[in-house]
Amino acid sequence: MNIIQAVNDALRLEMRRDPSVVVLGEDVGKFGGVFRASQGLQEEFGKERVIDTPLAESGVIGTALGMALYGLKPVPEIQFADFIFPAMDQILSEVAKYRYRSGGQYACPMVIRTPYGGGIRGGHYHSQSPEAHFIHTAGLKVVVPANPHDAKGLLTAAIRDPDPVLFFEPKRMYRAAKGEVPEGEVVVPIGKARVTREGTQVTVIAWGAMWHEADQAVKEGAALGIDAELLDLRSLQPLDIDAIEESVRKTGRAVVVHEAPRTCGFGAEIAALIQERCFLHLEAPVTRVTGFDTPFPYTLENEYLPRAPRILRAIREVVAF
């Protein structure tokens, strides 16, 4: 199963289980979404539960909020994460704050699914990784699966979560990442990182599509005799701080990888946390391997993306420090 199929499977199973789950967004109904993540759902659940909306992201999220208040479980899709910005007011000012500002009288749990990330020759409006904006806004959870199993399990958990969740899907890996996924219910709890390789010399922290690059870099590093530990964060908010601390205390070194630009990227927060909590264990500065401080480019996207060679270089530098 690939990630698209896993997302589709999770949506279908949750819609069968819970009649309050609805899917809405641009092109999600009859067409099944431009990436076909909701393919076949309108046929099974009808037009009242799988809704083709007009072209307005603020409308998609604003109406989803109203549905959530009234007791439905909306799963709005934003066609590309790059097009989430027209909905920022609804997400940051409204969705994130509803529970807080009503003193807990109201809540608007929903799962905002959106494909993110580059490497598909999509230029800056089809490639960005805007996760940091949302992690920075209290009241939102932010989840990024790297493989089909986690896509299914995390999406299921997100739909059942009492809080609004931003669910970023690594579109470059949509069909490239394949793996065994059990039939029927799969739940991966939100807030738990996964150690995908145990090692002793350096902790490499990544998520989503960049986990795959980091994995390659770590394998190449192993061939050079470097014993790296690799963490797939899976959930950025809540963050599995215990997993990070435990690993960095053991290795004394950390390399954080993300596609988004470096300045104020989530890597900055992780580096600060490690520095605050593991300072006495550190053998080298915490290093970031990230996209550059530019808009996402078109032609030079592979130069921009923190691909395995750049990650490996950082790993070697940190280990040699």
Added chain:
Amino acid sequence: MRRVRDIEEARMRKGNLPAVGGGEGRWEREFPLRTVIADDGSADPAAVTLSDEEAVGLYRWMLLSREVDERMVQLQRQGRIAFYIGAIGEEATVLGTVAGMRQQDWLFPSYREHAGALFRGMPLSTFVCDLLGNAGDRMLGHQMPCHEAWAAGRFVSISAPIATQVPQAVGAAWAARIRGDDMVALTWFGEGATSANDFHTGANFAGVHKIPVVMACRNNGWAISVPRELQTASETIAQKAVAYGIHGERVDGNDLLAVHAATLRARERGAAGLGPTLLECVTYRVEGHSTSDDPRAYRSAEEVEAWRARDPILRMGRYLGWKRLVAAKDTEKFRAEAKDQVRRAVEEAEAFDPKPPVETLFAGVYAEPLWQQREQLAELRAAIAADPRTASPR
């Protein structure tokens, strides 16, 4: 025409939606579909706003536009460019509007009006370089294909986010008025874009302040897979003008002469201080949304075929035939010339280095790079020197 309407109505009945867009409702009477070229190619001379020479010239532009679109789709299929989005079937709308504006007027495009950039002097090979994102790309490889900018022709930079250009066009036209310049801005957008907040904002600002702007909606029936009737419950797009207190018109977007005449009227209104016009051009997207799309998944072949029969180039050809300005063999000759022009442009463009130099990655983020961009460029160069795989081949 009848056939298309029948199909549209049938589609709407099937969807169990109110009968909008295809019937003879109140708003369609209020905003009648204006045409100039009759089915047999004849036209009332009093309604024709193009000289014979201009008419032939624009016919050739339409043929070139079609040739470019068809050829670029082929290049995409061959893997020579990554993506393409064109205006097949919408040539009369794009060229009729741009030709109705004056040279000094600014253009705020969506992503299908490449013919507008070319019409305003962007060399075809430069356009192809943009598609390739190569060393000859005027956008320095920063944007995906079909997001060109051509400042010399006052054709602004294309964005992917829908409808952002609409209030921007209003601002530019407003600035021209503040400066006392005779400049009316033209902005293009699809009917899907009329659902976006920025359409509302642009129309509202323009209405309140009587801004000289022509808001040209390419109502091509589809926003990717979403049909017009799921975009708005309005019978027409043009009637939206009423609520904004601005002028609205509805023209046959496949009739070059009708689009041109309507644009002239709209421009005149703007220049005379009468404010904006919402110009609905009723046309059809006969191909997929882009090379990434497969429209067979969501619409019928009959519908598409009915619209192919209303091809704007055939329509204009019939007019020129009726006027005895162009014979079939002339069209063949024009087509061959367009083909040749495109072939040469592709050749020229493909002669450039496939990648712009690495420093272009950081160019233009700010007027002058900050220390971050300078350091990161050095970091990238060092990484490439250490492991050439960092700079992947194209």
